Amino acid sequence: MSDQRSAIVEGSIPRTLVSLALPLVVQNVVRVAQQVIDTLWIGRLSETAVAAVGLTIPVLGLLFALLVTPFVGTQILVSQRVGADDDAGARRMVVHGVALALVLGTLLGAVTAVGAPRIVRLVGAGPDVAPLAAVYLGTVALGLPLAGASDALEAGFVGQGDSRTSLWINVTTVAVNLVLDPILIFGAGPIPPLGVYGAALATVAGYGGGLCLALAFALGPRMRLTTRHLSFRADDARELLAVGAPITGRQMASQSVRVALVGVVAAAGGAAGLAAYTVGARVASVAVLPSQGLAQAAQSMVGQNVGAEQPDRARRTTRVGVALAAGLLAALGAVQWVAPGAVARLFVPDLSGDGFAFTVQYLTVLVYGYPAIGAVDLLLAGFNGAGRTQTSFVADLLKYWGVRLPVAALALPPTAAVSIFGVTLAPGLDLGMPVVFWAVTGSNVVAAIGVGAYYAHEVRGGLFAPEDADGDAEAAPATD
Incomplete structure (x- = not known):
């Protein structure tokens, strides 16, 4: 192996x-x-x-x-x-x-x-x-x-x-x-x-x-x-559950809000808004493929270097991964920003009217958050490789439920309320579909800033350092 x-x-x-x-x-x-x-x-x-x-x-x-x-x-x-x-x-x-x-x-x-x-x-x-x-x-x-x-x-x-x-x-x-x-x-x-x-x-x-x-x-x-x-071995089974379960929680947090946003978009933007949101989601899912691949690779590299008690290489792997992912997604975003209409027609050739106008606007707004998506993916890969998968769960919980959904709900008309999973979103301020678009991008940027700050703090505290005899991480000098 x-x-x-x-x-x-x-x-x-x-x-x-x-x-x-x-x-x-x-x-x-x-x-x-x-x-x-x-x-x-x-x-x-x-x-x-x-x-x-x-x-x-x-x-x-x-x-x-x-x-x-x-x-x-x-x-x-x-x-x-x-x-x-x-x-x-x-x-x-x-x-x-x-x-x-x-x-x-x-x-x-x-x-x-x-x-x-x-x-x-x-x-x-x-x-x-x-x-x-x-x-x-x-x-x-x-x-x-x-x-x-x-x-x-x-x-x-x-x-x-x-x-x-x-x-x-x-x-x-x-x-x-x-x-x-x-x-x-x-x-x-x-x-x-x-x-x-x-x-x-x-x-x-x-x-x-x-x-x-x-x-x-x-x-x-x-x-x-x-x-x-x-x-x-019971210890192996417990460790497997302890490390893997928070990622399931992370997936549940993100999936549930994505479903909720469909209800918000339907109420705020109708069929045209739904078309734009659907196309934007499909385009973004393709654009982030390089970031996802780098994150999976970095997760394994960080994990092996943590196991080999090489915290400096684990830190440098995360840092290099962040730079590569953010740079790649910024480059893809630049293409999307220059020609959002062409990108939209590539995915849905027959799109027209308000649906096309909303889609072009959404694709343009999405671009500003692409580098942040790459940075977050790789920063969380660093935490995951160190076995700190709870950080990924908390980060996505705050990103989706703490920022994205509440801000997007402001797009709802004052007379409307959307019930999602038994939770009723209060009537909004009728700010329209642009608020939903900026809620997505804004939550990505906020997540990058928050996770980046927390990562810097934890690295100073010995995130990747081997544990001492008492089970505490030995603080190591941060080089990034």
């Missing part, structure tokens, strides 16, 4: 960080491409089929947020053990991560499959959409144990510094899905056309294909898992 260790704890930080991040960025691009192609195939069935699958997206996003615990916990703890030259402990942690993913995935999948008809009605499915949405959600939910176990193994590879294997696992998952999509949706030879049910089966088969390849790599020379690593 230590093939990459020497480069991570001794080699050039920028070169190693970029080499680890590139496969992860490509992996994220592959996932986005899969979603687009998947939608194209389903779109050939009917608009109702597209609506049914689209309705399940936030539900599946919530389910996968709950599966983040074993994924992130495995990556961080494996990286720290590899850095400390504890390869046996790293392999054992991978086994614990897979076991937790299987248990969580099975429970979530079973509950969701049984309750799928009721769940889709709760999220607003009409009588024409609900049956198809329930079939799709219930079928995909049964594949959650496969997806969770595959992700945990993938996290083990990324933790040890092998991001290329992670890429191949994801490419296999996507390839199996895309090959089976047209066959199972429309039928071929003895296989009858299965429609939306076939699309769901193709997705589950993709999870299974990815897991098979991940197991083959894990049992082979890339990880060398054996039966002696199957022992259960």
Whole structure:
């Protein structure tokens, strides 16, 4: 497992960080491409089929947020053990991560499959959409144990510094899905056309294909898992939960506010506002792919250097990552700022009228927060690599619930009130859609300033320093 260790704890930080991040960025691009192609195939069935699958997206996003615990916990703890030259402990942690993913995935999948008809009605499915949405959600939910176990193994590879294997696992998952999509949706030879049910089966088969390849790599020379690593240790399980659970909380905090903002936008901007918000969200999700890849890579590098008791390299890794991510997103933002209309039409060619005007405005405003997004992603990767995942949870809780949603609610008309998750947002000041746009960008900037200040404080207090005999971090001189 230590093939990459020497480069991570001794080699050039920028070169190693970029080499680890590139496969992860490509992996994220592959996932986005899969979603687009998947939608194209389903779109050939009917608009109702597209609506049914689209309705399940936030539900599946919530389910996968709950599966983040074993994924992130495995990556961080494996990286720290590899850095400390504890390869046996790293392999054992991978086994614990897979076991937790299987248990969580099975429970979530079973509950969701049984309750799928009721769940889709709760999220607003009409009588024409609900049956198809329930079939799709219930079928995909049964594949959650496969997806969770595959992700945990993938996290083990990324933790040890092998991001290329992670890429191949994801490419296999996507390839199996895309090959089976047209066959199972429309039928071929003895296989009858299965429609939306076939699309769901193709997705589950993709999870299974990815897991098979991940197991083959894990049992082979890339990880060398054996039966002696199957022992259960309560301390390892507790540590995995302690490190991974806050990231699940972080995902829940952000996902819930994103859902809430849709209600605010619908009340404040109508169909035109919703179109602009949707396009802006899609553009931003693509723009931040480099930042997300760098953050995952930095998380592993910081973890290995913390394990190797090299706090200075952990600090420098974070600093270099912040500079790279902020610079890359600033460059992408510059293109978006110069030609927001062209970017909008690239994603939605037929957009016009108020929807187009709002979209151009939103894309322009988003740009000012792009460097901040990159900085926050990498600063939090530094905290995560050190095992301080609670910081990520608190940061996103304050960013989304403390800044973004309250400011965006000012766009609501004085006569309107939106109820989200049982919380009623008081009528706003009727400030219009620009307030929502600036709420998103402003929350990103505020988060960057707050997390940056807290990071500087914690570094001075020995964030990455090894613990002394009493379990306290030894303060180390900060160089950044």
